[in-house]
Amino acid sequence: xxxxxxxxxxxxxxxxxxxxxxxxxxxxxxxxxxxxxxxxxxxxxxxxxxxxxxxxxxxxxxxxxxxxxxxxxxxxxxxxxxxxxxxxxxxxxxxxxxxxxxxxxxxxxxxxxxxxxx
Amino acid sequence: xxxxxxxxxxxxxxxxxxxxxxxxxxxxxxxxxxxxxxxxxxxxxxxxxxxxxxxxxxxxxxxxxxxxxxxxxxxxxxxxxxxxxxxxxxxxxxxxxxxxxxxxxxx
Numbered sequence: 001x002x003x004x005x006x007x008x009x010x011x012x013x014x015x016x017x018x019x020x021x022x023x024x025x026x027x028x029x030x031x032x033x034x035x036x037x038x039x040x041x042x043x044x045x046x047x048x049x050x051x052x053x054x055x056x057x058x059x060x061x062x063x064x065x066x067x068x069x070x071x072x073x074x075x076x077x078x079x080x081x082x083x084x085x086x087x088x089x090x091x092x093x094x095x096x097x098x099x100x101x102x103x104x105x106x107x108x109x110x111x112x113x114x115x116x117x118x
Numbered sequence: 119x120x121x122x123x124x125x126x127x128x129x130x131x132x133x134x135x136x137x138x139x140x141x142x143x144x145x146x147x148x149x150x151x152x153x154x155x156x157x158x159x160x161x162x163x164x165x166x167x168x169x170x171x172x173x174x175x176x177x178x179x180x181x182x183x184x185x186x187x188x189x190x191x192x193x194x195x196x197x198x199x200x201x202x203x204x205x206x207x208x209x210x211x212x213x214x215x216x217x218x219x220x221x222x223x224x225x
Contacts, residue, residue, distance in 0.1 A: 047213060047215065095160070
C-alpha cells in the first residue's frame with residue numbers, strides 16, 4: 001500500500017525551531033516529487049513547496065520562500081519541513097503530499113498539527 | 119486564491135451538485151479536484167479535468183470549458199457533504215495553486 005505517514009502533533013513556543021517529517025512507503029520514494037500544504041484552522045489549502053528526493057531539487061511557493069526549509073533523505077524515505085523560528089501565525093495543520101503524473105496530488109499524509117503559543 | 123470557487127453550494131439528496139472553478143490558467147492547464155471531510159486529509163476525486171481515480175464513484179464527473187472547470191456530483195448523498203477544492207498550476211507551470219474551497223451542504 002502506498003502511504004505517507006507524518007510525525008505527530010507539536011506544541012511550540014514562539015522563537016523555537018521545529019522540524020516535522022513525512023515518511024513514504026509502498027513506492028519508489030526517490031522518483032516522485034513530494035510537496036507540503038498548509039491549512040490554517042477553518043481555512044483553505046495553501047501550497048508551500050515541493051522537493052524531488054532523487055536529486056534534492058526544491059521549488060518553493062513565493063509566499064513561503066525564506067520562511068521554511070524543505071528537504072528529503074532517500075536513505076530514510078523521508079521528507080522534512082523545517083522552521084528556524086516559529087511564530088503564532090505558523091499554527092496550522094500541515095500535510096505532505098505525493099505528486100503523481102502531471103500535477104495530480106494523489107497520496108496525502110494524515111497531517112501534522114502545529115500549535116505555536118506562549 | 120488564483121482559482122475562484124463559490125464558497126458554498128447546497129443541494130437536496132438525490133439532486134445534482136455542480137461546483138465551478140475559474141481562472142485564466144485553466145485554459146492552458148489541467149484541473150484537479152479534491153474532497154476534504156472534516157478532520158481528514160483531502161482526497162483526489164478528479165484529475166486532468168475529467169478523469170476519475172480508481173475507487174471514486176461514477177457519480178463524480180468533471181468537465182472543462184475555456185477558463186472554467188466544473189465538478190458535478192450526480193445523485194448527491196448525505197456523505198458527499200464536504201469541502202471541495204480545485205487545483206491547477208500557476209502561469210509559470212512550476213507551482214501548484216488551489217481554489218478557496220466550496221462547502222457542499224446536503225439539505
